[in-house]
Amino acid sequence: MTLSRSALLVALLLSQAWSFLSLSEDDGVPEDWVLLHVVQGHIGAGNYSYLRLNHDGRIILHMRSLAGDADLYVSDNTLHPSFDFYKLQSVTCGQDVVVVPGDFSRPVGIAIYGHPSYQESEFEMRVFYDQAVPQDPFERSSYASENGRGGKTSTQAAEEDFQEEESIFWTILIGLLKIVLEILF
Template identity: 45%
Template sequence: MLCVLLLLQCACAVWGDYLIQSIRGEVEAGNYTYYKLQWDGPVTVILETLRGDADLYVSETHLKPSFEPDQFDFSSATCGLDSVDIPRGCPRPLGVSVYGHPSATLSSYELRLVFRHPDYLDQFTLREHNDTEDELLRALRDRTGHSETHEEFRLLDLIWTFVEVFLEVLLL
């Protein structure tokens, strides 16, 4: 069990994903539950529907977004796991809503906010609206190339994480 926790913490340190907050809730069919996202930086909002069918809507301009097309900027409305990537340049606060789809009288869910390593989301950010597909693919290939300095920092992060976990285990 300790090895699994150690590997999980090391993986988070290397890839830079950190759970910031997790909230469980319920929403009735046709209703919304609203949240305000103020956390800066690149984050992913994850909505896991535990029962029923809940959908996720995020807006830069409306603190109470709905499923109406002019009321949200990001959305995910599937029958399973919903997620929305928010780049660091997106203004805060953001309005977040969980909508209870009418297909179920009551939907229960877990809403998670995950901090992403800045390079994770920024590699997908479009710079101009007239980018061609070839330019986007070339930019993506350029950004995924690793420099030696970047790799050295990742190795140092990994070693530091091992030291932290080792000290925590010794102190327990």
């Protein structure tokens, strides 16, 4: 019986080692992407960890939850985005990828959120710069002056208003569900 447990443990360790080796830094990453940073950390349930992105150009945030479930929120309007206020998000149970466009104003706020269903989440985020996208230093200012709204069209503004209303709805709904669950349990 101890032999079968030992064999099972060895098989588990080998599978973990294989998955670690198969997820190498160069695996599936285009040649035009340059690795800028690797950020590793832990985040408690319901908490945020904030980062600031100052690098110009198209940036790819590739985050992997090593344990638990960490989610990613990004905004160029605030340095402290949240699940209530963000421009880009990735909230999967595994790999989260967000592409930060080159026309986002810098600095960009990045929030890593520890999902409440896990006591603690461990993550690793790789930050890539996409060299394939040419940078035009005049693109941001000319776009903003053409639209007369700081770069946002009326369609974009309407979409942001709708997202904000939808976000408030979900916040209230989640709050009510938490109250009901606290009463029941």
